[in-house]
Amino acid sequence: MRHLLSIEDLDRAAIERICDRAASFSEVAEREIKKVPALRGRTVLNLFYEASTRTRSSFELAAKRLSADVVNFAVSGSSVEKGESLKDTVLTLGAHRPDAIVIRTPWAGAAALVTHWTDAAIVNAGDGKHEHPTQALLDVHTLRRRLGGIDGADIWIVGDVLHSRVARSNILAFQTMGAKVTVCGPPTLIPRGIEALGCDVRYDLGELSQADVVYALRMQHERMDQAWVPSLREYAALFQVNGRRLHPRQVLMHPGPVNRGVELSGEVVDSPQALIAQQVEAGVVVRMAVLYEVLAGARAGGPTDDAGPPRDRASHPAGVA
Numbered sequence: 001m002r003h004l005l006s007i008e009d010l011d012r013a014a015i016e017r018i019c020d021r022a023a024s025f026s027e028v029a030e031r032e033i034k035k036v037p038a039l040r041g042r043t044v045l046n047l048f049y050e051a052s053t054r055t056r057s058s059f060e061l062a063a064k065r066l067s068a069d070v071v072n073f074a075v076s077g078s079s080v081e082k083g084e085s086l087k088d089t090v091l092t093l094g095a096h097r098p099d100a101i102v103i104r105t106p107w108a109g110a111a112a113l114v115t116h117w118t119d120a121a122i123v124n125a126g127d128g129k130h131e132h133p134t135q136a137l138l139d140v141h142t143l144r145r146r147l148g149g150i151d152g153a154d155i156w157i158v159g160d161v162l163h164s165r166v167a168r169s170n171i172l173a174f175q176t177m178g179a180k181v182t183v184c185g186p187p188t189l190i191p192r193g194i195e196a197l198g199c200d201v202r203y204d205l206g207e208l209s210q211a212d213v214v215y216a217l218r219m220q221h222e223r224m225d226q227a228w229v230p231s232l233r234e235y236a237a238l239f240q241v242n243g244r245r246l247h248p249r250q251v252l253m254h255p256g257p258v259n260r261g262v263e264l265s266g267e268v269v270d271s272p273q274a275l276i277a278q279q280v281e282a283g284v285v286v287r288m289a290v291l292y293e294v295l296a297g298a299r300a301g302g303p304t305d306d307a308g309p310p311r312d313r314a315s316h317p318a319g320v321a
Helices: 012-030 054-065 086-094 110-114 133-147 165-176 232-239 276-300
Strands: 043-048 069-074 100-105 121-127 154-158 180-184 200-202 213-216 251-253
Touching: 012 054, 012 133, 012 165, 012 276, 043 054, 043 086, 054 069, 054 100, 054 121, 054 276, 069 086, 086 100, 086 110, 100 110, 100 276, 110 121, 121 133, 121 276, 133 165, 133 213, 133 251, 133 276, 154 165, 165 180, 251 276
Parallel strands: 043 069, 043 100, 100 121, 154 180, 154 213, 180 200, 213 251
Antiparallel strands: none
16 A cells, blocks of 8 residues: 555455554553564654644654654644745655655645655545545544444444544445444535435434444534534534433444533543543554555565564564564
């Protein structure tokens, strides 16, 4: 895999391979020295045009645990504030010869465009309202660990689907892994024609009890240019996932950050049913697996290479130099 631009780049076997590799990397977090030399000598550039806590920090930590050198680019204080274009920024930073660029922008399709301006591997960390493929991968990984698999699972994605790149990537990923997906929200926040992706559509939570997994989305205020709902109070009254609506057998997910009291009540955020902390934890190992896949996997011949991820080998843990 040369780049990761969209979940559509991956079939089921590829998603399973990345999740299996992520599981093997989980052992690294338990070590005293939390590193393997898989990407020693490689440089990973984090190019973020939008605010991020979870994605940016987990990509940085993932690269460092693989022993890569990391450069973090922040728009604030850069030549972007002087009017420099995305292309010129990429060309300038490309002169430093990064091996991979992890990019987040507010523009749909920007990650694919960048592949024409650099020889580096490109990982899409979110492009506008389009996609967020590594979030979908870590969500699949989280559910596999919790449920053992998602074949036949009924997953409801609830909230601001219109402005959510997570929603699109997760619809594609969950269905590729055999789940049935339903999106639910106010009519103004459900994209027209989204049924073409193969999901069902609901405009109220009346049948939420049939879901095995409830995936709540936050209101994307930063992408809204008009009033899409009468008020947050009314939205919460009709679509908030709370203790009254969440069945004890269901598990709850959210990509973060959570608007407590809006899409989720505090009681369910802090409940044992919530996998939100597990999603954050999965972000590091899944992004380790993705970086390994685009930079070392094909050339190293997969996880059997000594520079690759850990293996179950008691006498000589792999990745220890």
